[in-house]
Every structure is written in C-alpha cells, then in structure tokens.
Amino acid sequence: MSYFVDEKGYYGAFGGAWIPEMMQANVSELQERYLEIMATEEFRREFDLLMKDYVGRPSPLYEAPRLSAYYGSRIFLKREDLNHTGSHKLNNTIGQVLLAQKLGKTRIIAETGAGQHGLATATVCALKGLPCVVYMGALDVKRQEPNVRKMKMLGAEVIPVTSGNQTLKDATNEAMRDWINHPEDTHYIIGSVVGPHPYPDMVARFQSVISEEMKRQLQEQTGSGFPTRVMACVGGGSNAAGAFYHYLDHPEVELIGVEAAGKGADTPETAATLAVGSPGVLHAAHTILMQNNDGQITEPYSISAGLDYPGIGPLHAHLFKTGRASYLHATDQETLQAALLLTRLEGIIPALESAHALAALPKIPLRTGDITVICLSGRGDKDMQTYLDAYGY
Amino acid sequence: MHNRINELFSRKSHHILSVYFTAGYPRLEDTVPIIELLEQNGVDLVEIGMPFSDPTADGPVIQKSSDSALKNGMSLEVLFHQLENIRERVSIPLLLMGYVNPVLQYGVERFCRQCRQSGIDGIILPDLPPQEYLTHFRPFFEENNLHHIFLITPQSSEARIRELDALGSGFLYMVSSASTTGATKKAEEFSHEYFTRVEKLGLQNPRLIGFGISDKSTFEKACKYAPGAIIGSAFVKALGQPLPLEQTIGKFVKEIKE
Ligand SMILES: Cc1ncc(COP(=O)(O)O)c(C=O)c1O
Numbered sequence: 001m002s003y004f005v006d007e008k009g010y011y012g013a014f015g016g017a018w019i020p021e022m023m024q025a026n027v028s029e030l031q032e033r034y035l036e037i038m039a040t041e042e043f044r045r046e047f048d049l050l051m052k053d054y055v056g057r058p059s060p061l062y063e064a065p066r067l068s069a070y071y072g073s074r075i076f077l078k079r080e081d082l083n084h085t086g087s088h089k090l091n092n093t094i095g096q097v098l099l100a101q102k103l104g105k106t107r108i109i110a111e112t113g114a115g116q117h118g119l120a121t122a123t124v125c126a127l128k129g130l131p132c133v134v135y136m137g138a139l140d141v142k143r144q145e146p147n148v149r150k151m152k153m154l155g156a157e158v159i160p161v162t163s164g165n166q167t168l169k170d171a172t173n174e175a176m177r178d179w180i181n182h183p184e185d186t187h188y189i190i191g192s193v194v195g196p197h198p199y200p201d202m203v204a205r206f207q208s209v210i211s212e213e214m215k216r217q218l219q220e221q222t223g224s225g226f227p228t229r230v231m232a233c234v235g236g237g238s239n240a241a242g243a244f245y246h247y248l249d250h251p252e253v254e255l256i257g258v259e260a261a262g263k264g265a266d267t268p269e270t271a272a273t274l275a276v277g278s279p280g281v282l283h284a285a286h287t288i289l290m291q292n293n294d295g296q297i298t299e300p301y302s303i304s305a306g307l308d309y310p311g312i313g314p315l316h317a318h319l320f321k322t323g324r325a326s327y328l329h330a331t332d333q334e335t336l337q338a339a340l341l342l343t344r345l346e347g348i349i350p351a352l353e354s355a356h357a358l359a360a361l362p363k364i365p366l367r368t369g370d371i372t373v374i375c376l377s378g379r380g381d382k383d384m385q386t387y388l389d390a391y392g393y
Numbered sequence: 394m395h396n397r398i399n400e401l402f403s404r405k406s407h408h409i410l411s412v413y414f415t416a417g418y419p420r421l422e423d424t425v426p427i428i429e430l431l432e433q434n435g436v437d438l439v440e441i442g443m444p445f446s447d448p449t450a451d452g453p454v455i456q457k458s459s460d461s462a463l464k465n466g467m468s469l470e471v472l473f474h475q476l477e478n479i480r481e482r483v484s485i486p487l488l489l490m491g492y493v494n495p496v497l498q499y500g501v502e503r504f505c506r507q508c509r510q511s512g513i514d515g516i517i518l519p520d521l522p523p524q525e526y527l528t529h530f531r532p533f534f535e536e537n538n539l540h541h542i543f544l545i546t547p548q549s550s551e552a553r554i555r556e557l558d559a560l561g562s563g564f565l566y567m568v569s570s571a572s573t574t575g576a577t578k579k580a581e582e583f584s585h586e587y588f589t590r591v592e593k594l595g596l597q598n599p600r601l602i603g604f605g606i607s608d609k610s611t612f613e614k615a616c617k618y619a620p621g622a623i624i625g626s627a628f629v630k631a632l633g634q635p636l637p638l639e640q641t642i643g644k645f646v647k648e649i650k651e
Binding site for chain 2 (some may be wrong): 294
C-alpha cells in the first residue's frame with residue numbers, strides 16, 4: 001500500500017486535478033516543475049536557511065509534564081505555535097513563494113480561514129517584495145480580526161468574500177476565480193493539502209519538516225524516533241500531513257487526525273467531514289466532502305475558522321479509507337475546555353484549531369508507557385475574542 | 394449517429410447564436426418556457442445550466458442565478474423531470490452545462506441515459522478534464538450519443554488544443570479571454586492574435602466563442618473568427634428584470650441579431 005501520490009496525482013481513489021481549462025496552463029506547469037525545482041541545490045539552500053533563521057526552526061518538541069501527569073501518560077507537544085507568525089502555515093508559504101519566483105510569477109494570491117495562512121502569505125510577500133491579495137470569508141474577517149490587521153500592515157490587500165457561508169470554502173472559490181482571471185503573472189499559494197495535484201503533495205512535502213524534526217527530537221529525548229501515536233487537528237489537513245509524513249510507512253506508529261465537530265457530528269452544524277461526508281469533487285480534487293443528495297456542497301460550521309471547511313485533503317481521504325490513520329472529532333465545547341486546560345497546566349494558549357487535537361486526548365485509551373505527540377499547530381493570539389466570549393478573559 | 398449539433402454546424406456556418414441560462418432561474422418553472430422562447434426568437438442552440446453551490450469558473454451573475462435556482466429547489470432530478478417532453482416542443486440542439494460533482498452524485502451512467510431520453514445533444518463540464526473524462530465518462534457519453542464539449546483558452550498551447558480537438562466532439566468552446574464568466578469586455582479588447590492563431594490550426598471541430606460575449610458588437614466581433622458565439626451572463630442578467638419572459642427574451646435576442 002502506498003500513501004504517497006502516484007504519477008497521475010492520485011492517492012488511491014482520491015486526488016487528481018479536476019480543473020477548468022482556464023487553470024490548466026498554470027497547474028500543469030506546476031505539475032511538471034515542482035519536484036525538479038524543489039530538488040535543486042539552490043532551492044534547498046534558500047529554503048533551509050529561511051526555515052532556520054526566519055521561521056525559527058527547528059521548533060521545539062516539548063514534553064509537557066503537567067499535561068502528562070493529568071492524563072497519566074507521556075505527552076509531547078510539537079511547538080509549531082512558536083514559529084514566526086504563530087503557526088505551521090509559514091513552512092508552506094516559504095516553500096511556495098520561492099517556487100513562484102522560480103516560475104517567474106510576480107503576484108501572489110491566497111485564501112485564508114483563520115487568517116494564519118493569509119498572514120503567512122502576506123509575510124513572505126513582504127519578505128520578497130511581491131504584491132499579495134488574500135481572500136477571506138467576511139465572517140472570518142470578523143472573527144479573526146487581529147490577523148486581518150496584521151495582513152494589512154504587511155501590505156497585503158484583504159478582500160472579504162460575501163458568497164456562501166462567508167468562510168474558508170467561499171474564500172477558496174474566490175481565489176480560484178482570481179487565478180483564472182490572472183493566469184500569466186499570478187501564483188496561487190494554497191494553504192493546505194487540498195486543491196488540484198500537485199498542491200496536496202507539494203504542501204505535504206513543505207510541511208513534512210514537522211515530522212522530520214519530530215523523529216530526530218524524539219530519538220534524542222526518548223531514545224526512539226517512533227512514538228506510540230501522532231495526533232493533529234485537520235482542516236484541510238496540512239499540519240497533520242506534515243506531522244504524519246515520515247511515519248506513513250511505519251504502521252506501528254498510530255496516526256490520529258481530529259476534525260471539528262462544531263455543535264456535534266450528529267448535528268447539521270459540524271465540520272467533521274470524514275464523519276458525515278462522502279466522495280465527490282471539491283476545489284479540483286476528488287476527495288471526501290460534505291454534500292447533500294444532489295451533490296451540492298453543504299455549509300460547514302465550527303467555532304474555529306481554520307477547520308470550518310466541508311472537504312479534506314485527498315491524502316487524508318485515502319488514509320481514512322485504508323485505515324492507516326483514524327479520525328476523531330471534537331466539539332466546540334470540548335475544544336474550549338481543552339484550550340483552557342493546556343493554558344492552566346502548561347502556560348500555553350493554543351489556537352482553537354490546535355485545541356481540537358488536545359480535546360481528543362480524553363477519547364483515547366492512553367497507557368502509562370505510551371508516547372503521544374501532538375502537533376500544536378498554532379498559538380491562540382488570534383482567538384482571544386472567542387476565549388473572551390467563552391470565559392470572560 | 395445523428396446529433397442535432399452536427400446537423401446545425403453542417404447547415405449553418407456563420408452567426409450561430411448560442412445562449413446559456415441557469416435552469417430554475419428566475420423561477421423554478423421557467424426552464425422550459427425559456428428554452429421555447431429562445432427557439433422561437435431564432436436562437437440556434439441552448440445551453441441549460443445545471444446550478445452548483447460552488448461555481449468556481451463563474452462570475453457574480455451566474456453565481457447569483459445558481460444560488461437562486463438552488464433556493465428555488467432546482468436539482469438534476471427536477472431538471473430531468475422538467476425536460477421530459479421537451480423534444481415535443483423544441484427542435485434546436487440542447488446542451489447541459491455545469492460542474493462535475495452533481496453529475497457524480499447522480500451517477501454518470503444514469504445521467505447520460507437521462508440526457509439521451511430527454512433529447513440532450515451535448516454536455517459541457519468545465520471541471521472535467523481529459524484524463525478524468527477518458528477514465529470515467531467517455532463510454533457512457535458515446536453510448537448515449539452525447540458530445541463532450543471541451544474548452545480552450547488563450548493560455549492553451551497548440552499541442553493542448555490539438556489534444557482537446559482530437560478528444561472532443563460537437564464543437565470546441567473557445568473561451569474568449571482569461572476570465573471567469575461575465576467579464577465585461579469591449580469588442581476591441583478581444584485578442585486578434587489568439588482568435589486567428591486558433592483559426593489557422595485547421596481543427597476538426599468547429600468553434601464557438603464564449604465568455605464576455607454580451608451584446609451585438611461583441612457577438613459580431615466573435616463571428617468574424619468563428620462560426621458563432623455564446624452569450625451567458627448578459628442573458629442571465631436580463632432575465633433578472635421584473636418583466637414577462639416573452640418581452641425580455643424577444644428584446645434581448647432581437648438586439649443581438651438585428
Ligand atoms: C493554527 C492552525 N492549525 C490548523 C489549521 C488547519 O489547517 P490544516 O488542516 O491545513 O493544518 C489552521 C488553519 O487555518 C491553523 O491556523
């Protein structure tokens with residue numbers, strides 16, 4: 001069984017490039033060149049240097065003593081929240097902006113949900129002096145306001161999207177339309193392992209630095225690079241893809257993704273795609289998505305803007321179908337509690353997205369000798385308004 | 394096999410007027426009357442839009458008409474029901490245009506059989522690229538005498554255009570410029586270079602030019618380079634007026650053809 005993309009851009013039955021012809025020239029150029037460019041000495045050198053001196057990598061692997069004591073089992077946090085701009089998203093935008101420059105592109109666009117990907121894109125555009133347009137659902141513009149202000153200060157144009165639910169799916173639609181209208185000069189930096197081939201593979205490769213470091217750090221700290229399990233939240237699935245990547249071919253390492261259940265996976269207000277979805281095509285990939293019987297995409301719901309998406313990357317659809325990874329979900333309430341718990345036990349305020357992964361801990365039988373690594377994908381600065389509404393501080 | 398699209402192109406070689414509208418818009422029951430009125434006013438070919446929740450290749454006008462149509466209750470089930478007896482009323486070629494996901498959920502084979510039963514002549518699914526078409530769709534299209542219409546754009550290379558020409562049938566949908574539907578271009582802004590480049594390729598399929606064709610002058614301009622052109626957003630926008638359909642459609646088509 002292979003968990004990596006095949007030459008047609010598929011993970012088993014999932015993936016592909018279901019793009020309108022208007023995107024064909026750009027997508028096929030990427031398909032033909034991404035591996036070759038990423039393999040060049042020059043690209044590697046620049047990428048690695050920026051990862052170290054600009055992003056601040058390697059991110060620490062922190063054994064959380066009081067959280068471990070609370071659950072009676074060893075828990076490690078991969079601290080992507082300590083990256084510059086506060087999440088794992090910068091790993092991908094650094095890679096893609098370098099690639100865009102090699103392709104001769106002079107304008108960058110992106111979609112964003114929580115604003116972390118928009119922020120990471122605006123940041124690399126400032127770094128490279130490139131104009132940047134970020135599409136963001138109008139609802140997300142309101143609920144992730146601090147990130148909107150940062151993007152603007154960085155010089156990006158933030159365009160609120162008012163179609164649909166005014167969240168991540170709608171922002172992605174609008175970014176795709178922008179690319180169709182600007183095929184010559186523009187590169188679209190997709191923020192997760194979604195979209196047409198080669199994006200899911202390309203983004204997973206840029207994020208794979210997470211498990212590459214994790215393996216080395218575990219080796220040093222525990223004497224083995226292979227933990228009992230790795231857990232990560234899943235919106236489109238990029239931090240999870242990065243955290244799983246170097247363990248995919250090691251079946252002894254349990255892989256667990258955590259989706260956003262919203263008000264409950266058995267209610268209409270949910271974003272737990274794998275719990276309620278079925279196969280179909282969204283944003284140019286054949287994957288699992290939330291839809292009605294007529295094949296219309298249904299609107300997701302989650303307290304967390306970064307997980308409020310009705311699809312999932314094709315890699316995860318494949319890992320789910322083959323059983324290589326399992327997928328749990330956590331509700332808004334469980335997530336808010338988990339966020340407060342981490343804050344009080346470890347002095348770390350997590351992003352709402354990452355708190356979903358923490359919220360799944362009570363759902364797993366944790367044994368004393370286990371080693372569990374959680375990808376703490378981002379920090380909670382952007383979510384202070386939501387925490388204020390929930391807790392009064 | 395006889396197909397009304399081939400028949401149209403063998404009978405008429407210039408100023409072919411194709412019109413797109415979204416099924417179920419402005420009202421759910423308007424689908425059939427709109428097709429009939431378009432034929433009565435001399436339109437040569439009709440593209441019936443199957444609304445989708447996330448039409449990424451469409452601009453605001455068709456996005457809004459799709460949202461309204463879905464709110465009105467349009468679906469493939471409803472559409473095929475509405476089209477049941479269309480061939481007793483209308484004889485011009487009819488195409489269905491939309492996105493691939495609703496077709497996948499309906500079932501590709503079932504969809505193609507329904508199209509044949511309703512007298513549909515061709516399908517335009519912009520997000521169904523050649524590789525996926527070949528693997529999952531082609532046998533059902535061919536069995537049911539349905540043309541699969543491919544799009545080409547100013548960014549399509551010559552090799553790509555030839556590939557699509559060899560694979561597609563009926564006609565090639567020539568996207569006028571790099572854009573989603575509904576761009577408001579002036580006739581002077583269309584690329585003479587692109588239009589003549591494609592014209593000179595000597596393709597096996599005839600071409601219709603679409604996207605941004607909105608009035609008489611853009612239609613005439615497109616007809617200089619191809620046997621005809623397609624009007625979509627401008628017509629859908631006109632349908633949004635609070636006037637009887639007879640009046641709106643009569644006036645709209647007359648202004649283009651006059
Ligand atoms: C901190 C954080 N974690 C996770 C996600 C979800 O994205 P993905 O599933 O691609 O990692 C986001 C998205 O905005 C995010 O900001």
